[in-house]
Amino acid sequence: MGEQGSRGPSGRRKTGKPESRLAMVRRARRINRELAEVYPYAHPELDFENPFQLLVATVLSAQTTDLRVNQTTPALFAAYPTPEDLAAAVPEEVEELIRPTGFFRAKTKSIMGLSAALRDEFGGEVPGRLQDLVTLPGVGRKTAFVVLGNAFGVPGITVDTHFMRLVRRWKWTEQEDPVRIEAEIAAIFPKSEWTMLSHRVIFHGRRICHARRPACGACPIARLCPSYGEGETDPDKAGKLLKYEMAGQPGQRLKPPADYPGKPAPALGAGG
Numbered sequence: 001m002g003e004q005g006s007r008g009p010s011g012r013r014k015t016g017k018p019e020s021r022l023a024m025v026r027r028a029r030r031i032n033r034e035l036a037e038v039y040p041y042a043h044p045e046l047d048f049e050n051p052f053q054l055l056v057a058t059v060l061s062a063q064t065t066d067l068r069v070n071q072t073t074p075a076l077f078a079a080y081p082t083p084e085d086l087a088a089a090v091p092e093e094v095e096e097l098i099r100p101t102g103f104f105r106a107k108t109k110s111i112m113g114l115s116a117a118l119r120d121e122f123g124g125e126v127p128g129r130l131q132d133l134v135t136l137p138g139v140g141r142k143t144a145f146v147v148l149g150n151a152f153g154v155p156g157i158t159v160d161t162h163f164m165r166l167v168r169r170w171k172w173t174e175q176e177d178p179v180r181i182e183a184e185i186a187a188i189f190p191k192s193e194w195t196m197l198s199h200r201v202i203f204h205g206r207r208i209c210h211a212r213r214p215a216c217g218a219c220p221i222a223r224l225c226p227s228y229g230e231g232e233t234d235p236d237k238a239g240k241l242l243k244y245e246m247a248g249q250p251g252q253r254l255k256p257p258a259d260y261p262g263k264p265a266p267a268l269g270a271g272g
Contacts, residue, residue, distance in 0.1 A: 019171065019226075028172050028188050031224050035200035038220050041259045042199035044150045045206075045252040046070060051126035051151035052118070053077055055136075056086070056111050058143045064101045067252040071268035072100045074254070083124050086115035100268065110138025128152040141179065149195035157182045158198040162205030169209065169227040207246045215241040 019027075035042075045066040048054035053073065060069045076097045080086035086094070094108045101107060114136040118124055126147065127133055133144035145156030157163075159178040167173050173184040189197055208215045214231030217238030222228050232238045244251045245262025254265050 024171065025188050027224055028170065031170060031221050032189065032193065032197055032200065034221050034224070035204055036196070039200050039203045041257060041261060042196065042203045043257050043260070044146065044199065045202075046146075047073065047253050047255050048151075051128075051147060052083055054151050055114065055126055055133075055139070055143070055147050058146045059110050059114065059138045060098060060101045060107055062107070063103055065252065067265050068101055070252060070254050070265060072098055074267075080115075083115040083118035086112060087119050107138070113137030114139060126151070128154065130154075130156075141182070145198075149198070155191045155194040156198070157185055157194045158202070159185075160202060161211075162202045163198060165211060166201050166205050166209055169214075169225065169230070171226050207243050208241075210241065210243075213241055215239070218242055218246075 044054070046054060046057040046061060047070045048057055056076070057069050057073050060072065076094070079097065080089055080094070089112060091108055091112065094112060095104045098104045098107055098111075117136050118126060121135075122132070128148065128151075130141070130144050130148060133139050133147060134141060142158055142160060145158050148154035149156045149158070159182050164176075164178065164181060167181060167185055168176075172188060173181050175181045175184055185197075186194065204221075205211075208219050210231070214227075215238040216222055216225075216228050216231040217233045217235040218241070219225065219228075219238070232241060243249065245260070248262075250263040250265045251260060252265055253260070254267060256262070256264055
């Protein structure tokens with residue numbers, strides 16, 4: 001409609017006038033505040049009991065769901081509870097245990113390699129510094145920030161596919177490179193918010209703002225979204241697109257936090 005613009009879900013007219021940097025930052029921070037109210041229970045969706053388990057689980061989560069990883073790791077960690085155990089394992093036996101996560105040969109090489117590095121270079125302990133973590137086989141910045149933020153309490157921004165999709169839809173950045181996205185988003189929010197911001201954005205991407213059919217009509221921050229209308233705007237139809245606890249379904253964790261409002265996921269072989 002050109003300069004006339006169109007109306008968003010709030011009924012306010014979109015004029016097409018470029019948004020100032022200050023206005024974008026204010027809108028971004030408001031989105032974060034509102035997501036905090038929608039997902040006060042946001043958390044890492046990988047089951048883990050220590051930094052080593054989180055590190056391995058995060059490496060295994062590439063190209064699969066957290067649910068599938070959570071269904072697979074109990075047997076893996078029962079067999080190999082420490083880096084020393086996993087480094088000394090028979091590769092074919094590890095491959096069989098992690099087969100459900102896909103790409104199991106490459107992932108076996110990575111998790112056995114990082115376990116050997118932890119044993120040989122870090123005294124069998126997961127290091128709590130970014131510069132050390134990224135030296136481990138199969139560990140990049142995304143994986144490192146997941147571990148730092150959730151096992152060590154070090155603030156970090158996790159730029160996964162959900163995070164990249166949403167921050168671009170919200171016009172917080174136009175970058176496509178994860179490192180540049182990370183830098184631009186870090187400049188918008190105080191460091192203390194980085195880890196929880198990541199959880200909230202990823203939660204929203206998994207539950208409402210999907211890649212193919214975003215549930216715009218059921219989105220609690222639709223009025224703040226410049227991409228409103230890319231997905232289903234009818235509230236009833238959009239409501240049917242909701243996932244996990246938003247739709248009364250199990251989440252991805254077999255052992256979710258106590259304040260999680262949804263159902264625990266089923267174990268491997270029990271459905272899901």
